[in-house]
Amino acid sequence: MTRAARKGPTQWNLRLYVAGQTPKGITAFANLKKLCEEHLGGNYSIEVIDLLKKPQLASGDQILAIPTLVRRLPSPMKKIIGDLSNTERVLVGLDLVRKR
Amino acid sequence: MSAIEGQSQGRDEVEELRPRLRAAQQALDNARVDVDAIVVEGPAGPQVYTVTNADQPYRTIVEEMQQGAVVLTPRGDIFYCNRGFEEMVRAPLEEIIGHSMAEFVAAMDGSRLEEVGAGARRFETVLRAYDGTEVPAYVTASLLGGTPAPICLVVTDLTEQKRQAAREAMFAREEAARAEAEAANRAKDQFLSMLSHELRNPVGVILNGIEVLEQTDSSEPEPVKIREIIRRQAHHLGRLLDDLLDLARVGQGKVDFEPRPLDLVDVVSTAVEDHRSKIERAGISLTVSIPQGKIPVEGDRTRLVQAIGNLLDNARKWTATGGRISVSLQQVGETAEMRVRDTGIGIEPQMRERIFDLFWQVQSSPDRSFGGLGIGLTLVRRLVELHGGTVEASSDGPGCGSEFNVRLPVTKAPVYEEPRTQAPLSVASFRILLIEDNADARDMARLGLELLGQTVFEAVDGETGIQMALADPPDAVIVDIGLPGLDGYEVGRRLREALGGRTRLVALTGYGQREDRRRVRDAGYDVHLLKPAGPADILRAVTTEETKTREDGGLAD
Numbered sequence: 340m341t342r343a344a345r346k347g348p349t350q351w352n353l354r355l356y357v358a359g360q361t362p363k364g365i366t367a368f369a370n371l372k373k374l375c376e377e378h379l380g381g382n383y384s385i386e387v388i389d390l391l392k393k394p395q396l397a398s399g400d401q402i403l404a405i406p407t408l409v410r411r412l413p414s415p416m417k418k419i420i421g422d423l424s425n426t427e428r429v430l431v432g433l434d435l436v437r438k439r
Numbered sequence: 440m441s442a443i444e445g446q447s448q449g450r451d452e453v454e455e456l457r458p459r460l461r462a463a464q465q466a467l468d469n470a471r472v473d474v475d476a477i478v479v480e481g482p483a484g485p486q487v488y489t490v491t492n493a494d495q496p497y498r499t500i501v502e503e504m505q506q507g508a509v510v511l512t513p514r515g516d517i518f519y520c521n522r523g524f525e526e527m528v529r530a531p532l533e534e535i536i537g538h539s540m541a542e543f544v545a546a547m548d549g550s551r552l553e554e555v556g557a558g559a560r561r562f563e564t565v566l567r568a569y570d571g572t573e574v575p576a577y578v579t580a581s582l583l584g585g586t587p588a589p590i591c592l593v594v595t596d597l598t599e600q601k602r603q604a605a606r607e608a609m610f611a612r613e614e615a616a617r618a619e620a621e622a623a624n625r626a627k628d629q630f631l632s633m634l635s636h637e638l639r640n641p642v643g644v645i646l647n648g649i650e651v652l653e654q655t656d657s658s659e660p661e662p663v664k665i666r667e668i669i670r671r672q673a674h675h676l677g678r679l680l681d682d683l684l685d686l687a688r689v690g691q692g693k694v695d696f697e698p699r700p701l702d703l704v705d706v707v708s709t710a711v712e713d714h715r716s717k718i719e720r721a722g723i724s725l726t727v728s729i730p731q732g733k734i735p736v737e738g739d740r741t742r743l744v745q746a747i748g749n750l751l752d753n754a755r756k757w758t759a760t761g762g763r764i765s766v767s768l769q770q771v772g773e774t775a776e777m778r779v780r781d782t783g784i785g786i787e788p789q790m791r792e793r794i795f796d797l798f799w800q801v802q803s804s805p806d807r808s809f810g811g812l813g814i815g816l817t818l819v820r821r822l823v824e825l826h827g828g829t830v831e832a833s834s835d836g837p838g839c840g841s842e843f844n845v846r847l848p849v850t851k852a853p854v855y856e857e858p859r860t861q862a863p864l865s866v867a868s869f870r871i872l873l874i875e876d877n878a879d880a881r882d883m884a885r886l887g888l889e890l891l892g893q894t895v896f897e898a899v900d901g902e903t904g905i906q907m908a909l910a911d912p913p914d915a916v917i918v919d920i921g922l923p924g925l926d927g928y929e930v931g932r933r934l935r936e937a938l939g940g941r942t943r944l945v946a947l948t949g950y951g952q953r954e955d956r957r958r959v960r961d962a963g964y965d966v967h968l969l970k971p972a973g974p975a976d977i978l979r980a981v982t983t984e985e986t987k988t989r990e991d992g993g994l995a996d
Contacts, residue, residue, distance in 0.1 A: 358476035359498065360519050361511050362585040363809040369587070372537070385537045387518070390487045397478040405476040405487065420474060435980065438512035438526050 570995030722760030758783035887974025901925030935963030
């Protein structure tokens with residue numbers, strides 16, 4: 340699988356669903372930010388959606404558990420549940436793994 | 440499994456949801472994934488159930504409070520902020536969440552955040568709002584639980600506080616300014632009352648003396664002493680008035696200052712000699728150290744002598760009998776340095792500059808044994824500055840004497856030798872016509888001139904005077920410029936026209952400005968004599984060859 344960089348600057352659109360300031364939500368966000376900076380350069384945008392404030396937004400992406408990371412762009416959509424501490428699993432889940 | 444607390448629900452609905460929750464929990468357990476909360480489809484749409492405590496009251500407090508609250512990742516990215524912070528930085532939420540806190544801080548860098556190790560840290564800083572404006576703020580930073588620990592900031596907007604502090608500072612400044620103005624006003628009032636006192640004294644003595652003279656037989660020895668006293672007091676009064684006039688003129692920049700090349704050595708010597716006898720009579724020794732050659736400066740001789748004289752006077756006043764005054768003068772490069780040192784009462788450090796202030800005087804003590812108006816040093820500074828120089832006072836403290844340093848720029852121009860002595864009085868007798876409307880002034884002038892052997896004719900107004908002059912031309916005509924009816928200038932013009940160049944015309948006037956002297960000259964007068972002028976002055980004006988107008992009509996000798 341090629342890295343995003345080789346394809347040219349693709350814009351990544353990521354959504355992180357959280358429930359208030361829970362520890363895992365914060366951790367997920369921190370991990371996500373770090374990951375994006377290391378692997379996506381500047382070509383990304385992160386939306387943080389607090390389902391405690393707006394629970395109705397859970398339906399859109401069919402969220403069941405929180406925190407959940409949704410990759411909306413590039414398609415296809417990808418979902419990863421949890422605090423994203425397992426970097427390898429996240430990279431795999433987002434198709435960012437280097438060709439071995 | 441920890442208890443689940445949900446958002447507010449009706450009892451029935453909760454009952455309905457219980458089985459669904461149990462199923463969802465089971466699914467998650469199976470997935471072995473770490474989550475904080477789950478979403479369950481309820482009758483009113485999706486409901487979020489947090490696994491850990493939702494802390495609804497605290498949530499409300501945080502959202503409603505005026506202070507800003509921000510949660511950051513350890514690296515400083517903003518994960519959450521409350522409405523207070525949103526309003527503080529005036530930014531839309533999407534421009535805050537996900538961005539680095541550093542974007543919103545003008546004065547803090549990331550290292551500060553890293554400092555937030557154990558425990559809360561409090562510091563003042565400046566935020567940068569979304570539109571770039573700066574917001575002074577107070578920040579409390581603390582670590583939340585977890586690893587790595589997120590950082591929670593509570594931010595207080597200090598704008599109003601700072602504004603209030605600025606307002607208070609401004610009020611304080613205005614108060615201080617007002618207090619200073621009031622102090623200056625009080626000082627001025629004190630000066631005026633002291634002035635009144637100082638002027639009344641010599642006048643009182645003079646009037647008393649005259650009365651006594653009227654009672655006493657003139658062959659007694661007392662009248663001689665009384666005349667001496669009257670003379671001294673009149674001179675003292677004259678000096679006070681001179682000082683006052685000078686002060687007013689110098690202060691308004693109206694002094695006639697015609698700088699010429701002078702020899703400062705000569706000027707200093709003159710001032711010293713003028714004051715030597717007074718100093719030595721006070722039991723104070725005077726030593727002088729001045730160079731042999733010349734030190735050329737640009738200036739007005741009379742003014743410089745006056746300034747140096749004031750410094751000597753000042754030294755004499757504040758030095759007790761047995762003390763010493765020393766005067767030194769030398770040229771150092773392009774500057775002439777003059778020093779007047781005394782072993783007198785000295786100057787307190789904080790007063791070093793204030794002694795040159797107007798209306799300020801050491802001690803308004805009831806024992807005003809020294810008299811004077813306290814303007815001498817002010818005059819010195821103004822006159823010295825008029826000459827492009829500086830004067831400074833220094834002292835080792837009260838009781839340790841004082842030193843006054845005058846610095847003047849040295850010029851390269853050659854120095855004229857000014858004749859110092861006045862032309863001697865003529866002994867010849869002249870026929871003098873006196874045109875003066877003030878009876879007392881006229882009588883005194885006539886008496887004085889007759890005592891000097893002159894023949895005097897009088898006229899009380901211009902018309903009469905002109906008629907008399909035409910009928911019997913005198914050698915000289917003295918005209919008071921301020922005549923009623925036909926004014927002095929017109930009288931001068933007509934007299935000059937009628938009498939030609941043989942008769943000396945002298946204008947007696949209280950106006951000494953350059954403009955006035957020009958008018959007098961244009962009206963045909965030979966001499967402009969500034970009031971008050973005594974009989975000797977008048978005679979000199981009549982007889983002297985030099986027709987240069989006298990600039991200083993001083994009362995004192």
